[in-house]
């Protein structure tokens with residue numbers, strides 16, 4: 479999940495029981511392109527990071543959003559699960575955050591990078607985290623005490639990192655066309671110059687390193703850095719890649735849309751995913767290696783049969799960024815925190831929360847067809863700019879106790895005013 483084009487609120491632990499388009503077998507909730515996805519070790523949860531600045535933890539069993547992780551001030555470019563189930567998010571704001579399940583704020587924030595962080599990797603023993611950044615460095619963080627080791631040498635943006643399965647080396651790839659294999663015990667890295675800028679890296683269970691280039695090629699190298707093969711995965715730059723847990727296949731997403739499934743042993747394209755509907759920015763396999771998940775420009779996460787390339791469940795088109803028409807509007811920026819769960823128009827597919835179309839003048843929990851929590855139904859609140867402002871000044875738990883809406887506050891009166899003005903304009907059409 480490396481590469482990139484350039485581009486606080488939080489939640490309660492409790493299952494939010496959010497209803498998310500389960501009939502379509504796809505996870506729709508983000509308000510912008512999905513930039514990164516990761517699957518938990520047990521295959522039950524998925525973590526997605528988006529240009530909308532949020533990360534969402536999903537249950538893959540119920541296909542519902544269980545936690546919205548809001549902390550970063552820019553796009554969430556990379557996500558990972560730790561071995562103990564904690565989560566990691568990294569953003570365009572150069573920060574790396576570590577989260578415990580259900581907590582509203584990160585437990586730890588690793589600071590040091592000075593430009594967007596675009597790729598993360600967890601060491602096989604679960605003790606260390608590696609991050610790749612456009613500041614030209616790779617950092618290796620101790621999850622124990624946060625101590626960081628800075629790996630310098632790339633002369634341009636670093637786009638991808640991967641640990642070798644023996645935990646002895648870290649591979650990094652960059653825009654400078656270099657694959658660097660760093661011995662974690664110390665010492666000089668092995669530097670391999672390839673022929674094109676490199677956007678993504680992964681390691682197979684047997685130690686083979688895979689790098690994806692701007693020339694659409696996958697390069698295979700041994701842990702020692704010897705080139706062992708290549709496959710032309712597509713004509714466009716590769717933006718994301720993943721090796722299946724059983725090591726048999728590599729999924730490579732090209733910019734613009736195509737996703738190739740490569741037979742790693744045969745070095746051939748075994749499948750190309752049926753029309754993904756929208757450009758894919760992130761790929762990840764489930765632990766069974768039979769299912770591939772992709773995250774795309776339309777903000778949705780889809781499941782695919784990794785053997786046949788067929789989509790699992792139907793897909794439904796949706797505009798990519800509902801806020802695209804509001805560039806420069808401060809209120810729309812504040813609303814980015816809401817867009818993962820609320821639409822502005824009743825015509826859009828419902829997200830985890832009720833649509834806010836026609837909000838002002840509406841009585842709380844009165845929208846037909848949405849399953850509000852019982853606690854809200856007895857409340858005597860009419861939504862107006864003043865009551866919505868109160869809701870986020872005090873926080874939903876205080877103003878509307880018993881709500882399913884995750885706890886979140888907007889501290890600045892100016893931001894609240896911009897939000898409620900924006901809602902007036904955007905929900906009355």
Ligand code: HEC
Pocket residue numbers: 489496546812813815816817818819820830831832837840841842843844845849850851854861866870880881882883884
């Ligand atoms: C993680 C999802 C999530 C986020 C983020 C979120 N909400 Fe909600 N919101 C909900 C859910 C779920 C409900 C329904 C609550 C219930 O039934 O208990 C809700 C209810 C509401 C309601 C009451 C609607 C009604 O018809 O009574 C308003 C108003 C609202 N949200 C506004 C916002 C705004 C504004 C933001 C951003 C600042 C926001 N929400 C962020 C999930 C979310």
